[in-house]
Amino acid sequence: MGRITLENVTKRFGDVEVIPPLNLDIDDGEFVVFVGPSGCGKSTLLRLIAGLEDTSGGRILIDGQDATETPPAKRGLAMVFQSYALYPHMSVRKNIAFPMRMASVPQDEQDRRIEAAAKALNLTDYLDRKPGQLSGGQRQRVAIGRAIVREPSAFLFDEPLSNLDAALRVGMRLEISELHNRLKTTMVYVTHDQVEAMTMADKIVVLRAGHIEQVGSPMELYRAPKNLFVAGFIGSPKMNLLSGPAAAEYGAETIGIRPEHIGVSATTGTWQGRVGVSEHLGSDTFFYVEGTGLAETITVRAGGDIDLHHGDTVFLTPDTAQMHRFDAAGDRIAAPI
Amino acid sequence: MATRQTQSLARLMRAPAIILLLIWMVVPLGMTLYYSFLNYNLLNPAVTSWAGWFNYQYFVTDPAFMAAIVNTLVLVLGVLAITVIGGIAIALLIDKPIWGQGIVRILIISPFFVMPPVAALIWKNMIMHPSYGVFADIARFLGLQPVDWFAQYPLTSIVIIVAWQWLPFATLILLTALQSLDGEQMEAAEMDGAGSVSRFIHLTLPHMARAITVVILIQTIFLLGIYAEILVTTNGGPGNASTNLTYLIYRAARLNFDIGGAAAGGIIAVILANLVAIFLMRAVGKNLD
Numbered sequence: 001m002g003r004i005t006l007e008n009v010t011k012r013f014g015d016v017e018v019i020p021p022l023n024l025d026i027d028d029g030e031f032v033v034f035v036g037p038s039g040c041g042k043s044t045l046l047r048l049i050a051g052l053e054d055t056s057g058g059r060i061l062i063d064g065q066d067a068t069e070t071p072p073a074k075r076g077l078a079m080v081f082q083s084y085a086l087y088p089h090m091s092v093r094k095n096i097a098f099p100m101r102m103a104s105v106p107q108d109e110q111d112r113r114i115e116a117a118a119k120a121l122n123l124t125d126y127l128d129r130k131p132g133q134l135s136g137g138q139r140q141r142v143a144i145g146r147a148i149v150r151e152p153s154a155f156l157f158d159e160p161l162s163n164l165d166a167a168l169r170v171g172m173r174l175e176i177s178e179l180h181n182r183l184k185t186t187m188v189y190v191t192h193d194q195v196e197a198m199t200m201a202d203k204i205v206v207l208r209a210g211h212i213e214q215v216g217s218p219m220e221l222y223r224a225p226k227n228l229f230v231a232g233f234i235g236s237p238k239m240n241l242l243s244g245p246a247a248a249e250y251g252a253e254t255i256g257i258r259p260e261h262i263g264v265s266a267t268t269g270t271w272q273g274r275v276g277v278s279e280h281l282g283s284d285t286f287f288y289v290e291g292t293g294l295a296e297t298i299t300v301r302a303g304g305d306i307d308l309h310h311g312d313t314v315f316l317t318p319d320t321a322q323m324h325r326f327d328a329a330g331d332r333i334a335a336p337i
Numbered sequence: 338m339a340t341r342q343t344q345s346l347a348r349l350m351r352a353p354a355i356i357l358l359l360i361w362m363v364v365p366l367g368m369t370l371y372y373s374f375l376n377y378n379l380l381n382p383a384v385t386s387w388a389g390w391f392n393y394q395y396f397v398t399d400p401a402f403m404a405a406i407v408n409t410l411v412l413v414l415g416v417l418a419i420t421v422i423g424g425i426a427i428a429l430l431i432d433k434p435i436w437g438q439g440i441v442r443i444l445i446i447s448p449f450f451v452m453p454p455v456a457a458l459i460w461k462n463m464i465m466h467p468s469y470g471v472f473a474d475i476a477r478f479l480g481l482q483p484v485d486w487f488a489q490y491p492l493t494s495i496v497i498i499v500a501w502q503w504l505p506f507a508t509l510i511l512l513t514a515l516q517s518l519d520g521e522q523m524e525a526a527e528m529d530g531a532g533s534v535s536r537f538i539h540l541t542l543p544h545m546a547r548a549i550t551v552v553i554l555i556q557t558i559f560l561l562g563i564y565a566e567i568l569v570t571t572n573g574g575p576g577n578a579s580t581n582l583t584y585l586i587y588r589a590a591r592l593n594f595d596i597g598g599a600a601a602g603g604i605i606a607v608i609l610a611n612l613v614a615i616f617l618m619r620a621v622g623k624n625l626d
Contacts, residue, residue, distance in 0.1 A: 050528060052527070052528070071527075072524075072527050072528045073528060073530035073531075079524075079525065079528050081521045085521035085522045085524065085525035086522075087526075087539070087540060089543040089546075098529055098531070099529035102530035102531045146525075150529070
């Protein structure tokens with residue numbers, strides 16, 4: 001079981017309120033991702049759940065039990081740190097065994113769990129090495145192994161992939177998702193990378209300055225961002241946010257249209273412009289279109305085989321059915337166009 | 338230093354320094370070695386003759402010799418024990434953020450700035466003196482008989498003085514080691530269910546092992562040559578109770594004017610120090626890369 005409930009949880013460092021009263025429900029078995037720009041309080045929130053920081057107010061419930069004052073070790077949660085935090089003088093085996101040693105798990109049970117974790121994480125050949133002799137990805141797996149053997153009610157991940165190179169990051173992302181599918185344990189994952197959030201999460205929590213901006217499944221956030229911040233944060237490349245007359249035309253202060261929802265044509269369309277930088281990725285091509293008479297440069301996605309180059313004239317047609325409208329306060333206008 | 342050309346150039350450039358250092362080391366050692374085989378006494382310096390192994394035999398069979406070896410060991414081990422254990426304890430204490438941290442740290446480090454004879458004199462006359470020392474005052478305040486430290490516990494007294502001088506060094510080195518300990522590791526251990534004692538044993542101590550090795554190695558080198566504190570306080574006495582090897586050599590040279598005997602003692606001290614160094618390097622040096 002791993003149901004975590006935050007009730008009016010607050011955190012202050014001195015006079016600075018890092019997290020204003022915040023409520024959140026994390027269901028058993030859910031993969032929840034906290035995402036937001038750096039300094040938004042997502043790591044602090046995770047540390048509050050872990051018990052590594054004391055709350056300044058509110059309650060944290062784990063499986064219905066008030067755990068606000070419970071020391072970290074007694075909360076039944078396992079954490080994977082950004083720096084992996086492996087014990088450098090211990091072999092991989094001893095690192096993984098450490099939490100069990102502290103909990104006085106019998107030796108044969110320890111061996112069984114280490115064996116199982118090592119097999120699951122492809123670490124069997126490295127059990128007698130020291131962390132210093134491992135690559136970044138392997139260290140990451142050892143850290144996960146150390147968390148798994150505790151058989152926690154929930155896993156906490158604090159930006160676990162940010163120290164890895166891009167290729168390895170994609171690989172580890174899959175491994176962690178795979179792990180979640182197999183273990184069905186609650187996972188709380190902190191990242192600043194919205195791609196990680198979109199690909200891994202059952203539920204994304206978008207944070208800004210300690211506030212929850214929106215909670216929802218990746219697709220909910222993608223399709224119906226509640227405000228300008230979420231609209232701009234989720235999706236890659238970013239949504240085009242247009243203000244001024246173009247927005248007023250649709251009865252909004254700001255309109256948002258994703259690059260993939262704009263039709264591209266060489267002959268006819270709503271907005272005429274010039275192709276600036278173009279990024280050919282093979283499967284897709286991204287154009288940055290200027291000179292449309294709008295204040296903003298517009299990002300457009302087109303197919304990989306489109307034949308347009310720098311300086312070419314291009315016509316753009318937004319798909320109004322996929323357009324997002326926001327009012328002066330930056331909140332979503334729910335009514336359809 | 339990749340190519341052969343830069344290598345030979347580098348060798349040429351550092352040669353003067355190395356040759357100078359070599360001369361600096363080899364000439365005194367060679368002279369000491371030479372004197373150790375001579376009958377050479379300053380009371381009658383004109384008459385010198387070849388002594389063979391006599392000086393060595395004389396020095397080693399001196400009843401004070403074994404006492405001096407034992408005293409040297411007690412002195413070194415005693416000071417090491419106090420400074421390493423005390424250094425870890427103080428480092429742990431001052432690692433925590435406290436009010437007036439800067440001042441506290443400077444105060445703790447300051448004994449290291451006091452030169453050994455001065456420190457020893459202060460301890461002798463102001464702290465351990467049986468009639469007007471601070472310890473005597475405390476003893477009288479508690480209604481106890483003041484202890485005459487240098488008469489009753491001469492070697493212990495010197496261990497205390499030397500340990501007081503070296504504690505800041507150990508603390509400083511161990512504190513820097515402590516501060517380089519990764520905070521996330523500690524938090525990981527906390528989440529893994531390790532209490533503060535387990536965290537100290539399983540994380541802090543192994544992390545400090547290298548620094549402790551450095552402290553032991555450097556201190557041993559200096560502690561084998563302790564001399565000023567003994568000269569100023571007990572003069573090696575009562576009897577031979579606080580005479581170490583260095584002081585025994587001093588006695589041969591400056592009180593008996595026996596240059597040959599003192600040189601033989603010096604060579605023996607060098608050999609013993611090297612044995613200790615090799616042993617130490619083997620035992621604890623594997624912690625150093």
